[in-house]
Amino acid sequence: MDKTFDWFAARGVTLARTGSDREYAGAVSGIDGVELVLLSAGEIPRELDAGRIHLGVTGSDLVREKLPNWDDAVTELEPMGFGHADLILAVPRCWVDVDTVSDLDAAAAGFRAEHGFRLRIATKYHRLIREYLKREGVADYQLVDSQGATEGTVKNLTAEAIADITSTGETLRANHLKILSDGVVHRSQATLFKSRRAPWSDGERATLAALTARLERQAG
Amino acid sequence: MSQSDLLAEAGAARALLAHFTARGASAVEPGILMPADTLIDLYGEDLRARAYTCADSLRDAQMLRPDFTVGVAQAHIASGAESGRYAYAGPVFRQQDADPGRPSEYQQAGLEIFGGADPHLAEAEVFAAMVEITSPLGLRAVFGDIGLLTAAIDGLSTSAPRKAALLRHIWRPRRFRALLDRFAGRKTPPAARARLLENLENGADVFASAGPQIGLRSRAEISARIDRLQADAAEPPISERDVVLLEQLLALRDTAPAAAEQLRDIAVDLPAIAPAVARFTARLDALAQHGIDLASLEFEASYGRTTLEYYDGFVFGLTVPGRPDLPAVVTGGRYDALTRVLGGGAPCPAVGAAIRVQVGRDLAAERGVQWP
Numbered sequence: 001m002d003k004t005f006d007w008f009a010a011r012g013v014t015l016a017r018t019g020s021d022r023e024y025a026g027a028v029s030g031i032d033g034v035e036l037v038l039l040s041a042g043e044i045p046r047e048l049d050a051g052r053i054h055l056g057v058t059g060s061d062l063v064r065e066k067l068p069n070w071d072d073a074v075t076e077l078e079p080m081g082f083g084h085a086d087l088i089l090a091v092p093r094c095w096v097d098v099d100t101v102s103d104l105d106a107a108a109a110g111f112r113a114e115h116g117f118r119l120r121i122a123t124k125y126h127r128l129i130r131e132y133l134k135r136e137g138v139a140d141y142q143l144v145d146s147q148g149a150t151e152g153t154v155k156n157l158t159a160e161a162i163a164d165i166t167s168t169g170e171t172l173r174a175n176h177l178k179i180l181s182d183g184v185v186h187r188s189q190a191t192l193f194k195s196r197r198a199p200w201s202d203g204e205r206a207t208l209a210a211l212t213a214r215l216e217r218q219a220g
Numbered sequence: 221m222s223q224s225d226l227l228a229e230a231g232a233a234r235a236l237l238a239h240f241t242a243r244g245a246s247a248v249e250p251g252i253l254m255p256a257d258t259l260i261d262l263y264g265e266d267l268r269a270r271a272y273t274c275a276d277s278l279r280d281a282q283m284l285r286p287d288f289t290v291g292v293a294q295a296h297i298a299s300g301a302e303s304g305r306y307a308y309a310g311p312v313f314r315q316q317d318a319d320p321g322r323p324s325e326y327q328q329a330g331l332e333i334f335g336g337a338d339p340h341l342a343e344a345e346v347f348a349a350m351v352e353i354t355s356p357l358g359l360r361a362v363f364g365d366i367g368l369l370t371a372a373i374d375g376l377s378t379s380a381p382r383k384a385a386l387l388r389h390i391w392r393p394r395r396f397r398a399l400l401d402r403f404a405g406r407k408t409p410p411a412a413r414a415r416l417l418e419n420l421e422n423g424a425d426v427f428a429s430a431g432p433q434i435g436l437r438s439r440a441e442i443s444a445r446i447d448r449l450q451a452d453a454a455e456p457p458i459s460e461r462d463v464v465l466l467e468q469l470l471a472l473r474d475t476a477p478a479a480a481e482q483l484r485d486i487a488v489d490l491p492a493i494a495p496a497v498a499r500f501t502a503r504l505d506a507l508a509q510h511g512i513d514l515a516s517l518e519f520e521a522s523y524g525r526t527t528l529e530y531y532d533g534f535v536f537g538l539t540v541p542g543r544p545d546l547p548a549v550v551t552g553g554r555y556d557a558l559t560r561v562l563g564g565g566a567p568c569p570a571v572g573a574a575i576r577v578q579v580g581r582d583l584a585a586e587r588g589v590q591w592p
Contacts, residue, residue, distance in 0.1 A: 068317035093431040097445045099412035105395065109388060110445060111437055118261065119437075130265055137395025139388060142265050154435040176431040181412060 001038070003082045004057050004190065011214050031214065033207035042066070044193075049073045051198035054208070061087055061165065061188035065128050074193040078215055083190035085165045087125055089132075089183035092154055092161075093176050100182050101136045104161065108140040111160060122146035122159035125185075129163045132185045151175040229327045233309035233577045235592050236329035239353055240307030245331055248306045250291025252313075256281040262290065262561060263530070272313050272324075284313035289530070289555065290562070292332045293570060297563045303335025309577075322547070323578065330552075332572030334559070340499070340506040342571050343534045343554060348510035350550045350573050354538055356589045357580055359549055361516070363476075363536035364523030365503075366390065366553075368483070368496045370532075372469050375492020378403060378458045381448055393525055400466070405457030417453050420446065465490045472521040476504055479519035503534060530558045534571065540583060549580045 005015045014029045015036055026036035037053060044058035045066040057080070067073050091098050091107075098107050108119040119141045123129050126143055133141065144159050151171050153159040163185065166172055172179065192215075200208070241247050256273050257280055271286040285291060288308045296304045309329040316322040331349055333342045351361060373386045382403050389396040401407045408414075419426050426446070433439050469486055472479060480501055487494045504514055524535035535553030540546045552573020559568040584591035 069320070092433075092435050092437070094427065094433045094435075094439070095437065095442060096416065096426045096430050097442055097449060099416075100410050102395075102398065102410075103413075106385070107437065107445065109385075110441060114441055115436065118265075127269070130269055134266055135394075137389060137392035137398075139264065139392065142260060143268070157436055160435055160437055176434050181410070 004080070007080050007082070007190075011217075013211070013214060031207070031211060033203060034211065045070075045074075048193055048195040049197060051195050054195055054198045054200070054204060055211075056193050056195070057190060058193065059083060059085070059188045060191045061085070061125070061128065061186055063191070063193060064186060065125050068127070073197055074195055076191050077194050077212065078192040080190040080192060083188070085167045085188050086184050087128060087163065087165055087186040087188060088179045089121070089129075089161065089163050089185065090151075090166075090172050090177040090179050093178045095178075099180065101133075101138060101180055104180060104183075105136075105138040105140075108138065112140040118142040119161065120144045120159040121161045121163055122150050122153040123163035124150070125163055125165075128185055151177060229578050229581060230309075230311075232581055232592055233327035233329045236353065236575060236577065237307050237309035239592065240329075240331050240349070243349070245305045245307035248292055248295050248308050249310065250285065250288060250295055250308070252285050252311070253282040254285050254291065255279070256283045259283050259286070259290065262558060269317065270314050272315060286314055287312055287574060288328060288330055289332065289558070289572060289574070292572070293334070293555075293559050293562050293568075296332075296334045297559065297568060301335075304333070306332050306334075308332075327577040328574045329577055330572060330574035332570065334568055334570050336569065338506070339533075339554070339569055339571070340503040341509075342569070343503055344506035344510045344512070346552055346571050346573050347507060347534075347536055348512055350538060350552060350575070351512065353592060354549055354575070354580060356587075356591050357549060357583050358541070358587065359538040360518070360541045361536065361538055362518045362520055362523055363534065364520050364525070365496070365500055365534055366524060366531060367499060367533045368469065368493060368521065369525075371493045371496035372466055372490060375490055376458055376462050376466070379452065379455050381452065382455065382458070391525055393522070400458070400463065403455075403458045404460065404463045409453075413449065416446075417450065420450060462490070469493070470522050472519070474519055476507075476514045476517040476519050479521075480504060524553060530555045532557045536573070540579075546579060546583075547576055549583065550575050 008015050012030050016027050018025045018027050024038040026038055028034045028036050039047060041058045042062055044056040045063045047053045048056045049067050060076070063070050063074060089101065089104065091104065095107065098104055111119040121129065121141055122144050124145065124147050129143060146153055146159070150162050150164045152175060153162060154177065155175065162177065165188065169179065237247060259267055259271065267286065272284040274282045274284065276282050292306050292308060296306065307330065309327065311325050312328045313325050316324050331346055333346055336342045369390055370387055373383055376383060385399055386396060389399060402409060416426060465486060472482055474482060483497045483500060487497045508514055523537070524531050531553035533554035533556065537548035538550035539548045550573055554571045556567065556569055559570040560566070580591060
């Protein structure tokens with residue numbers, strides 16, 4: 001949130017919290033007709049899709065994961081240059097025979113034949129990973145849901161591979177995992193999105209034009 | 221959709237069911253809830269994006285049936301009967317993320333035949349029944365034959381693991397292409413693979429800096445794959461001539477009689493497909509016996525490669541000419557591999573087809589004809 005506030009401040013729009021620092025309320029100055037709503041990053045895609053908010057700042061990964069046909073629901077106005085994280089596929093480092101998604105596919109075939117069930121990939125990014133593996137033509141896998149501590153699932157024998165967000169790779173290394181060399185599924189960053197589903201009155205359009213002019217002036 | 225529309229669609233599905241039972245099929249009604257694990261294991265993870273999964277507080281997750289095939293096949297296998305001929309009608313449920321305009325609950329009616337002495341007659345019977353019942357709709361018939369592709373791959377002069385890898389990816393054309401390019405030496409293996417093989421060559425311990433052994437995939441499995449990679453590196457490329465023949469086969473599209481002619485030509489250079497071509501011809505004879513006009517029947521060798529993974533032989537669709545936006549009114553084919561898995565390894569020849577009832581009704585309304 002602080003980085004979002006800084007990003008807008010650098011463009012002459014001041015966002016601030018009001019009330020106590022535990023209260024989710026905010027105020028906007030420097031531009032008229034904009035109201036600030038503080039929401040969890042994970043809920044912003046849904047709110048944009050429902051058209052209950054006109055603009056939203058959240059991770060590009062969350063929008064792609066939570067919204068089917070996300071580009072029908074929202075447009076990306078500005079990548080904001082922070083909150084960088086990659087959604088990656090990782091396997092145990094001891095799999096010295098596996099370096100690419102193609103190797104993972106071959107390992108999955110062998111694994112299923114040996115163990116009688118599909119190779120398990122732990123993740124909370126079901127849509128992004130499923131679409132990626134479909135595009136890549138990977139077979140004989142299944143996704144198992146993991147909402148946290150995903151890097152531990154391989155050692156705990158609840159998955160054979162993982163797909164998760166990483167920024168430095170530190171946690172992966174500590175858990176004896178390695179990223180597939182072509183296993184970057186999405187490079188995510190904080191992004192300003194515009195809802196295509198929200199009703200846009202003339203006044204709201206004018207406000208958006210004023211805001212985007214401000215953002216572009218800075219970019220130029 | 222309004223209540224009366226849903227009733228009319230369900231009524232049409234029941235009428236189709238009555239049509240098939242009047243011609244000797246037994247009516248079956250598999251349950252709507254099916255164990256999600258069974259379906260995912262059979263169809264793969266992609267199904268989860270298309271089917272509705274429901275939590276169950278007592279049992280494992282359930283799915284709303286995405287089609288009837290598995291339920292009907294399970295009922296047949298459980299009956300212990302040698303052969304059977306079944307018809308069904310009712311709602312199926314699909315999420316339509318990719319195509320929000322399509323309904324996610326709709327009626328299917330269909331026919332499935334198990335066992336029987338002559339597989340081609342069973343195929344021809346299902347196909348002819350579908351052509352007959354949809355004849356007022358003016359559909360275009362197109363078919364493929366996955367058996368030709370498997371025979372062609374089996375006939376390549378290359379190692380068994382390479383054939384197995386290609387066979388496994390018939391239904392994923394992009395991966396198939398990438399594998400074929402690599403096996404044909406058109407593409408070099410990735411750098412990491414080359415490095416691994418070089419280290420092995422030099423007698424290095426490739427596990428030395430690989431960290432502890434974690435997870436269910438054992439050191440023995442990893443070593444076995446390394447052995448396969450080494451063996452594969454020593455394997456000569458698939459010849460350009462074989463690759464060209466395979467590509468020629470995959471690209472074949474023509475009317476049924478002309479396709480048969482071309483297949484016989486390809487079989488001269490690729491004798492391994494000769495038995496599959498003979499089966500292809502026998503099937504055409506069976507279709508002709510059932511009154512099908514072969515000259516208007518279109519063959520596409522790659523038909524069924526992208527969407528219909530469980531069909532592993534004859535595969536067909538009855539589609540709406542000039543309307544690629546509409547799904548096929550009828551899709552069907554042979555799915556022996558699926559029944560083998562459901563039957564715990566026991567073979568059970570199976571062929572069937574399903575009708576998307578509402579697509580047919582809409583078309584009938586557009587053309588001003590009575591259907592079904």
